[in-house]
Amino acid sequence: MDSSATLTTSKIIVAIDGYSSCGKSTLAKQIAKEKGYIYVDTGAMYRAIALYSIRNKIISDAHFDEQKLIESLPEIKVSFSYNPTLNASETYLDGENIEKEIRGIAVSNQVSKVAQIKEVRAKLVEVQRELGKAKGLVMDGRDIGSVVFPNAELKIFMTADHNVRAQRRFDELQAKGDNIPFEDVLENITKRDNDDTSRSENPLIQAEDAIVIDNSEITQDEQLKIALDYVNEKLTVA
Numbered sequence: 001m002d003s004s005a006t007l008t009t010s011k012i013i014v015a016i017d018g019y020s021s022c023g024k025s026t027l028a029k030q031i032a033k034e035k036g037y038i039y040v041d042t043g044a045m046y047r048a049i050a051l052y053s054i055r056n057k058i059i060s061d062a063h064f065d066e067q068k069l070i071e072s073l074p075e076i077k078v079s080f081s082y083n084p085t086l087n088a089s090e091t092y093l094d095g096e097n098i099e100k101e102i103r104g105i106a107v108s109n110q111v112s113k114v115a116q117i118k119e120v121r122a123k124l125v126e127v128q129r130e131l132g133k134a135k136g137l138v139m140d141g142r143d144i145g146s147v148v149f150p151n152a153e154l155k156i157f158m159t160a161d162h163n164v165r166a167q168r169r170f171d172e173l174q175a176k177g178d179n180i181p182f183e184d185v186l187e188n189i190t191k192r193d194n195d196d197t198s199r200s201e202n203p204l205i206q207a208e209d210a211i212v213i214d215n216s217e218i219t220q221d222e223q224l225k226i227a228l229d230y231v232n233e234k235l236t237v238a
Contacts, residue, residue: 011037011136012234015145017204018158020192021165023215023223024140027158029088030224031231032138040080040131042141042148043111044091045124047102048078050111052093059110070119078127105173105180108188112195115142121201142196145207154234155210156227164216165189 014031016024025041032039049069053059058069080089081097090099101107114120121143128148131137139148145155166186173180196204206212211230215223 011134012153012231013132013135013149014138014154014156014231015149015152015207016138016140016156016158017142017145017207017210018140018156019160019162019165019204020196021169021189022158022160023168023220024158026220027156027223027227028138028140030220031227033087034224034228035138035231036136038131038137039089040128040137040139041089041091042124042128042139042144044080044099044102045078045127046115046120047107047111048091048093048098049076049120049124050107050114051098051102052076053114054106054110059113061109064113066117069114069117073119073123078124100176103176104178105184105188108192112192112199116195116199116201118201142204143202145210146205147202150207154230155207156230157206157210157212159212159214160216162186162189162193 014028014037016028018024025043028041029039031037050059052072053064053069056068056072057063058065058072077094079092079095081092082088083090090097091102092098125148128139128144132139132149141148145152145157163186166182166189169189170180170182170185173185213223213226218226
C-alpha cells in the first residue's frame with residue numbers, strides 16, 4: 001500500500017468540556033446525530049444524583065449529609081433510554097423518567113456540590129468509561145477530556161461570556177414556564193463556574209490538547225460546522 005494513501009478510521013471519541021450553559025449538550029447531540037454516534041450526557045448523571053439527594057433530604061441549601069450520599073451510591077441507578085418521538089435520550093433514576101425535573105433551578109443549585117464528592121465522581125467515571133469502550137461516542141461534561149477520556153481523539157473546550165450564558169439559561173427556563181429572575185440565574189451561573197473550577201476533585205480545566213470554541217457571538221449552525229470540520233479531520237488519518 002502506498003504510504004501516502006489516506007486512511008479513514010471508523011469511530012472516535014469526542015470529548016466536550018466547558019462552562020455551564022455553553023451549549024455543550026446541544027453541540028454533542030448534533031455531532032452524534034450527524035455521525036451516527038452515541039451521545040452521553042454526563043451532566044444529567046450528576047443531576048440525577050443531585051435529585052436523588054434532594055428527594056431523600058440528603059441535600060438542601062443549608063444542609064448536605066455527604067456520608068449518607070456516599071453510603072447510598074450502590075442503590076442509585078442512573079440510566080438512559082432513547083425516545084424515538086423526541087429523537088433524543090432521556091435520563092432515568094431508578095426506572096423513573098426524570099428528564100424534565102433535573103433541568104430545573106432546584107437541581108442546578110445543588111449539582112455542583114454533589115459533583116465535588118470523589119466517590120460520586122468515581123462511580124460515574126467508571127460507568128462513563130465502560131460506555132466509551134466501543135468508541136463512536138460523544139460525551140460532554142466538565143472533565144471528559146482531562147479525566148474520563150484523556151486519550152480521546154478529539155477534545156473540545158467550550159466557553160462563552162457569563163452574561164451571554166445566563167441569558168441563554170434564563171430564556172430556556174422561561175420557555176419551560178419557570179419564572180426565575182434573571183439575577184438569580186446569573187448568580188447560579190457565577191457560583192457554578194466557581195464551584196466547577198475550584199473543587200478539589202477533578203476541577204474543570206482545559207486539556208492541553210483541547211480545541212477551544214467560544215460561542216459568545218456565533219450561531220449554533222456556525223458552531224456545528226466548526227466542530228464537524230474538526231471531527232472529520234480527526235477521522236481522516238494520513
